[in-house]
Amino acid sequence: MGKLYKFLKYFFITFWAVFVVAPFLWALTTSFKDFNSVNGGATYIPWVDFEPKLEGWRVLIKSPANGGVDIIEPYFNSLFVTCTASLISIVLGTLSAYALSRFTFKAGFVKNNDITFFFISQRIMPPIVLSIPFFLFLGAINLLDSLIGLIVVYIVLLMPIAVWIMVDFFNKVPREIDETALIDGCNPYQAFFKVVLPNSIPGLIVAGMFCIIFGWIDFFFAFILTFTEVQLLPVKIVALNSSITPWWSLSASALVSVAPLIIVAFIVERYLSKGNLSGAIK
Amino acid sequence: MNFKQKYVFLFPGLFVLIGILIFPIIFVVRLSLSGWNSYNGLNFIGLENYIRLFTDDPRFWESFFRLSFLSVTTVILQYVIGFALAHLVWKDIKFQRFFRVLFLIPMMTTPVIMTVIWRTFFHESLGPVNDILSNFGMSPKWLTDPVLAKVTVIIVEVWQWTPFMFLLLLAGLLSLPKEPFLAAAIDGASPVRKFLYVTFPLMAPISIGAIIIRLIEASKIMDTVYVLTSGGPGTSTETSSFYIFIKGLREFQMGYAASMSFTYLIIMIISLTVIAKVLTKLMLKD
Numbered sequence: 001m002g003k004l005y006k007f008l009k010y011f012f013i014t015f016w017a018v019f020v021v022a023p024f025l026w027a028l029t030t031s032f033k034d035f036n037s038v039n040g041g042a043t044y045i046p047w048v049d050f051e052p053k054l055e056g057w058r059v060l061i062k063s064p065a066n067g068g069v070d071i072i073e074p075y076f077n078s079l080f081v082t083c084t085a086s087l088i089s090i091v092l093g094t095l096s097a098y099a100l101s102r103f104t105f106k107a108g109f110v111k112n113n114d115i116t117f118f119f120i121s122q123r124i125m126p127p128i129v130l131s132i133p134f135f136l137f138l139g140a141i142n143l144l145d146s147l148i149g150l151i152v153v154y155i156v157l158l159m160p161i162a163v164w165i166m167v168d169f170f171n172k173v174p175r176e177i178d179e180t181a182l183i184d185g186c187n188p189y190q191a192f193f194k195v196v197l198p199n200s201i202p203g204l205i206v207a208g209m210f211c212i213i214f215g216w217i218d219f220f221f222a223f224i225l226t227f228t229e230v231q232l233l234p235v236k237i238v239a240l241n242s243s244i245t246p247w248w249s250l251s252a253s254a255l256v257s258v259a260p261l262i263i264v265a266f267i268v269e270r271y272l273s274k275g276n277l278s279g280a281i282k
Numbered sequence: 283m284n285f286k287q288k289y290v291f292l293f294p295g296l297f298v299l300i301g302i303l304i305f306p307i308i309f310v311v312r313l314s315l316s317g318w319n320s321y322n323g324l325n326f327i328g329l330e331n332y333i334r335l336f337t338d339d340p341r342f343w344e345s346f347f348r349l350s351f352l353s354v355t356t357v358i359l360q361y362v363i364g365f366a367l368a369h370l371v372w373k374d375i376k377f378q379r380f381f382r383v384l385f386l387i388p389m390m391t392t393p394v395i396m397t398v399i400w401r402t403f404f405h406e407s408l409g410p411v412n413d414i415l416s417n418f419g420m421s422p423k424w425l426t427d428p429v430l431a432k433v434t435v436i437i438v439e440v441w442q443w444t445p446f447m448f449l450l451l452l453a454g455l456l457s458l459p460k461e462p463f464l465a466a467a468i469d470g471a472s473p474v475r476k477f478l479y480v481t482f483p484l485m486a487p488i489s490i491g492a493i494i495i496r497l498i499e500a501s502k503i504m505d506t507v508y509v510l511t512s513g514g515p516g517t518s519t520e521t522s523s524f525y526i527f528i529k530g531l532r533e534f535q536m537g538y539a540a541s542m543s544f545t546y547l548i549i550m551i552i553s554l555t556v557i558a559k560v561l562t563k564l565m566l567k568d
Contacts, residue, residue: 013371027399092298095295096292099291124554128504128530131530135531217391224531237392261391269379
């Protein structure tokens with residue numbers, strides 16, 4: 001039992017690790033290939049199977065006029081939209097989450113839980129349902145194909161995540177903290193900003209990371225609501241996929257696009273191992 | 283606690299969300315009762331779109347069943363694999379932190395961008411998968427065979443989102459109380475029994491939460507399909523969202539697309555509620 005179990009355990013883990021790494025390795029090797037080494041069938045090992053070339057990486061910094069792929073502008077667009085929408089969602093979401101966690105609301109049959117559910121249930125909404133009216137509305141107010149239009153839409157995507165994580169987090173922050181602050185003469189705003197918020201940094205970081213992940217990886221809204229003026233990274237890469245076939249520049253740009261968020265995996269793991277995440281995600 | 287200031291905390295977020303959403307939702311309902319063309323805009327046609335949808339459009343229902351099949355299959359696979367992985371790196375293991383980080387990475391990568399890579403990975407003549415399989419005399423058509431295309435979509439979805447399940451379940455495992463495990467150890471329970479009678483029941487509420495969250499997200503499968511197969515071959519990987527997208531934003535039958543998306547939304551809400559209820563009953567029966 002013991003030995004077999006151990007063997008199976010490591011076998012499964014290794015198998016999955018290889019599966020996780022495979023597409024990255026494939027993209028990495030492909031990014032150093034040229035026409036012959038791609039179109040002659042699959043090749044794997046540089047210098048042995050094929051002669052590595054830097055062409056795939058060079059086109060990243062070339063201007064489009066010289067045959068470059070021009071992903072720098074989409075990169076900053078994506079970064080700007082994701083960060084702005086995340087920031088707005090976190091600020092508004094945290095305030096609402098605090099209110100829902102600490103105070104009692106009642107309006108007819110609507111209570112705290114219903115309001116929380118209203119926030120979170122926005123994740124159930126299939127993007128396609130909203131995309132058609134947003135397409136027409138943003139068109140009507142001239143915000144189609146603009147960064148502001150996308151930020152507005154992304155707030156709908158991200159605020160539910162912020163509220164969901166922060167309500168759970170505030171529920172775990174002892175109420176005595178705010179009560180003591182109030183007895184000491186703070187008003188509710190001071191109690192929140194000076195006492196509760198500094199104690200909620202881990203929750204804020206986790207919520208922030210999830211907002212950034214889900215903002216950064218969105219393709220659908222960017223795809224439908226922008227055309228030529230503004231391009232986000234995922235849309236750009238998919239456009240590359242259909243317009244040009246050079247796998248080397250495609251692979252290089254794909255790798256550059258997914259790289260920044262891999263750092264987030266390290267941060268998430270840190271919080272996970274410290275046990276901070278178990279409270280934040282439930 | 284109760285203060286007047288509580289509204290100052292709640293309202294900005296609530297009203298921003300309602301403000302952004304309310305008109306689109308009302309508009310979808312209104313649009314679904316209308317014909318649409320670019321010359322004279324909306325014209326009210328009553329329930330005609332819905333009658334067409336329910337009596338004369340098998341393609342929508344096929345895409346819906348395909349979506350249900352794809353999302354349920356992927357979520358089950360993600361749950362089983364995610365639980366296994368989380369359980370394996372929960373307790374002491376060599377390179378624990380390395381594996382934890384590694385297993386989280388796919389969910390941090392943009393699905394469509396990775397799908398572009400997967401397309402080259404599964405390429406029928408130039409990709410590594412068929413290169414390896416050709417040694418055994420096989421060359422499956424990963425993207426152009428109706429059945430295999432579904433398998434490919436499932437593989438890509440499982441790769442992409444198992445980490446999310448893994449994350450939720452590992453966070454759950456790490457938050458479990460220690461006492462039940464001590465008691466089981468004192469009773470000399472075997473690892474299998476310990477899993478079946480201690481770990482699994484304790485994890486039931488977290489499992490249900492994780493499965494529901496993933497089902498919600500999986501029910502939106504669309505961009506992977508768009509990039510990987512464009513719904514093809516034929517319509518064999520077309521999901522509801524993708525079909526609505528084609529009708530609404532490619533063929534510009536806005537009114538009809540709105541009626542489909544409203545129906546789709548209602549079905550999603552009902553079925554997810556039912557699934558949540560059933561799962562809660564099944565997993566918490568004792």
